[in-house]
Amino acid sequence: MIRAFPIRLVWLPAVQVPLRALALSLVVLAVAIGAAMVSPEALLDQEVLASGLALIPALLLAHYRGWTIISSLLAAGLVALTLLDLTPWLFGPLFLGVSPTLFIVAPYIAIVLSAGWFGEVRQYRAELKATQLQLIQSEKLDSIGRMAAGIAHEVKNPLMMILTGTKVLSKRLAGADESTRQILQDMIDAVGRADRIIGGLLSYSRDRGVDLAPTDLNATVEESLMLITHELNKVRIAVVADLHPSVPPLQLDAFKMQQVFINVLTNAIHAVGRDGEIRITTSVDTRPDQTAGGHQRSGSATGTRVAVVSIDDSGPGIPTEHLNKLFDPFFTTKPVGLGTGLGLPVCRQIVEMHGGTIDIGNRDGGGARVTITLKLE
């Protein structure tokens, strides 16, 4: 059997085009210089040669900065110049009257100008890519939402059957051993979990409109607190509500905003654990143009008089690496079964439907702060 000889020029495809052009130019240039040394008449124009040499550092600079297009152009220029040196009778007349200094300076001017221009192009391309990704994500979620709405009915009926059936069995097997009762309870909990996920997806896919009516923001906050009193008492969390009476009625969808407050408060309860404190304040303010560093901000409502709802908790705060993911659908740090990862995206959607913003960050004194800002006009 004949063994294939294992010689392959593996390095060649790996080298970038400009570098190969540079190598080629240098070879041609060397030939030109060699030719000049053999026959001085061949080196017709030393200025052209000088400008060719001047191009080399420019080309290297462009190459190592990653400006592929520029370095390719420069390499092409270098090849042209060396050819010009070799064949002055062919190209020489084209350059008559052009200052040789221009040959030397031009590549650098081109690099400086192009670098700025390419920088902008790069920035636009990055922005475009980010927007495209967002669009894809949003499209994906829309399809998930539509699908969820479509199948919700089909899923909820079997869930109802399982829940009711399990409850019947739980009552009939009340005297059964601990593990049997635990299994039945786990089944009931599992139905609740599935229902929460379907519910979250339904909320996310629901009509994007809000049913606005003049609403007392403080009353909405109080009602939300009332609805989670049981959860708060269970873990002995104290709630300090500092609701400023000067907050005028706002155009709100009270039900949807209640959903937001309950969601944020539930997150706070989970973060605090036991025996902590949650402080909820309302106030009227003029929205500053920028939020503090480290805070994630969504939507826009700058320079207007706003109602602000702050929810502070005494929990451990949010790890910095999680701050920019909090509004990503399906992002959750809660144990399996406790979080769907849809709570905050839905909250943001609702707040933005009101023309408001929701920011989440860490407080200097520890713990997290959720700030919901709603326009007064």
Place this chain on the structure above:
Amino acid sequence: MRKRRILLVDDEVAITRALAIYLAEQGECEVRIENEGSRAVAAALDFKPDLILLDIVMPDADGGAVAAQMKADPVLRRVPIVFLTALVSRQETRSASKTIGGFPFLAKPVDPDTVLEYIDRHVVV
């Protein structure tokens, strides 16, 4: 004291079977099951329930239209109707003011204890 009479209208046989057992065993209710929406009005006229639990999406009848027929009937119009529906999420039932077509509703999957609490609050015999 007579038992509370509950008419349960839902095309899902498995749901009505389990819920009827639960309401009968835990709530001492007398439950009549009707799995065909189109026969709900006739069943109600015959059974004379104290409360009707009514599904909305059924293959042969629209729960909303059935409820409207019942409200138009001189005998049935005083009978409270509660929709049992998979069209809304549980979160949406937290607001007491929310109704569908003027009727209160319970979102599936609803805990049968919640159904019983509702019956306890609204049905006095």
